[in-house]
Amino acid sequence: MNPASRRVQRIYLTLLLGNTLAASFIWGINTIFLLDAGLTNFEAFAANAFFTAGMVIFEIPTGVVADTIGRKASYLLGTITLSVTTGLYWMLWLMHAPFVWWAIVSILLGLGFTFFSGAVDAWLVDALTFTQYTGSLETVFGRGLVVTGIAMFTGSVLGGVIAQATNLGVPFLIRAGILVVMLVFAAFVMKDLGFTPDKSRGPIKATRNILAMSIEHGLKKRSVRYIILAAPFASGVGIYAFYALQPYLLQLYGDKTAYSIAGLAAAILSLSQVAGGMLASRVRRLFARRTSTIIGASIASVVALVVLGVTSLFWLAVVFLVIWGFVFAVAGPIQQSYINDMIPSKQRATVLSFESLFGSLGGVFIQPALGRAADVWGYGTSFVIGGAIQLIGIPFLFASRRQQDPADTIKTRDEAAPAAPEVA
Template sequence: MNPAARKIQGVYLVLTLGNTLAASFIWGINTLFLLDAGLSNLEAFAANAFFTAGMVLFEVPTGVVADSWGRRASFLLGTVTLAGSTFLYYLLWQYSAPFWWWAAVSVLLGLGFTFFSGAVEAWLVDALQFSGYDGTLETVLGRGQMVSGIAMLAGSVAGGVIAQATNLGVPFLLRVGVLLAMFVVAFLLMHDVGFTPERSARPLAATRAVLKASVDGGLRHPPVRYIMLAAPFTQGVGIYVFYALQPYLLQLFGDPRAYAVAGLAAAIVAGADVVGGWMAPRVRKLVHRRTTVLIASNVASALILVALLFTTTFWLALVLLMLWGMVGSAGVPVRQAYLNDMIPSKQRATVLSFDSLMGSSGGVVVQPLLGRAADLYGYPASLAVSGAVQLLAAPFILMSRRRRSPADTATDLTAAP
């Protein structure tokens, strides 16, 4: 890796570290926070569904912002929006607000995250190409996932411990503070290189042009389209399982106020991300096609979720959940690399945001339904149903594979459009 590419990678890893650390302070206790505010399981997961609905509503518009005004501008807007909406969440908890207030602010949280999705990854890929990087995308994206996992491990454990030592609201205030610090870091270090924003005196016309080109490069491109159609099943289930782990593990542990154990749920996923990020480029070298990794990851992680239905021991559940996280995480950088190698640079952020939209749309439907299943039949049954839902993604990955895109067998970044 040449010095210019190494510098780009360094900035990417710093941004990933700070953002994930900020976000993860609440990941281990978010469901408990909502339940403590007086919401039922249905209402808590419905609030999460409104969060994903916000992502669905704003993914493409904020992706267009990133492609039209710059990936740096999108990132800076995201830090401010997410910090403000997180502080509102804290106020709702303080005053035991009714459900519809939670729904409204959850939509704003979704808006904050959409400014990040697509923008950072698009910034990285274009900047690496500009710097002359000739390695594999899986390598850099895998390192990013490892850094993200480390940050998530630290943040989620710290959030759980701090909540137990103080109260459930303090981790939310910590998130606000770190996000504001990340605004300063991004302002100083993140600059758009290898990409020129499509600013125009006619912003609506420019937005329509970017959006049309993005649809052409996304949904109208069959191998990309099928991978996107798989996203509602995989990401929708992933969001539910992540938040359901908190009360599920507390039930098995036998202490409903052991918030540090709830933080352990997020820590498991974080540790799995580190291992999965390390595994991704190595697993990729063992197979000829990227879709082989994606199909194997999908099927194996789904079967592990079904196995949780028959698990009644806390420590066995921890082992299974760790395996679930590692298997799923190993496929994430491969999927990112596969998509990026099929997307034109000019519309990269918008197409990636549209892909995130597809995943979020699954969360809107899946979370409340599985939350209701948890109310009626318990968390183990809802996790088993999650595994069955996730398997529905496999046929779409197979259809993408059958299109035999060059990106399926690409081994370096130069194959990207």
């Protein structure tokens, strides 16, 4: 690997490390935090649904920022927005604010994350192409999973321990502070390599063009379309399960104030993610087609969710939590590489954001529905229902496979790379 490509990867991995460390400080306690603020299960997951609704609303407009102003600008705006809204979440908790305020701030949190979705991956792939990187994308995305897994483990464990030693609000303040540090870091080191922002259009025309390109290179291309259509089911259920596991593990453990055990769910998933990221490229070589791994992981995820829902044993729930996290971690880099290899460079951030939009759309409806199921029948039943919902997306993955896109079997590049430059 040449020095320029190595530097791009180092920056990318540092961005992932900082972002995930910041976010994970509250991942292990977020649901408990919301319940402690006086919300019901339905309201807590409805607040999460408003967060995903914000992602749906703002995916396309922030895609315009990434593709017309720059990937770096999009990242900086994301860190600023998330830092401010995290502070607002802390204030709402202090005041035991009514649900309407949680809904508003959750939408703004969604705005912050949409500045990241698509833009960071697009920045990486374009910069690697520009610096003549010749390795596989699975390897880079796999390293990213390892780094984020380590950060997630560190942040979720520390978040739970700090919350238990102090209070549930302190991890949110730490998160806001780390985001400020990442803002300064990115301002100095990120450069939009291999990408020239298109500023020829105004924001309205740019939005229309971005939407048209999303449809042209996303929904109109069958192999991409079916991956996008599968996203709401897997993402909606996955987001719910991640946050519902916090109080569910406490329930199985028998102590609802053991916040460090709540952080265990995120910590276990992070370790599974490290293992999955390290093995993703090796698992990929076991199959002739990328979709084989993606489909297999989806089926294994459904089975794991059902077992999680029916067991009453804490240790067995932990075992299947590991399995659930591992199969998703293995499939993640492979699916990222599959869809990236099917998208032209100029529309990469847009189509990736479009896929994220559909995933968020699933969360808008699935999270509160499963939260209501948890209120009525319990968390276990809600996991079984979630597994059934995720099954709906699997036929779409098979449909993408049937298109026999070259990206399913070989690594493709949409643009020839120029000579590798010196990168300061």
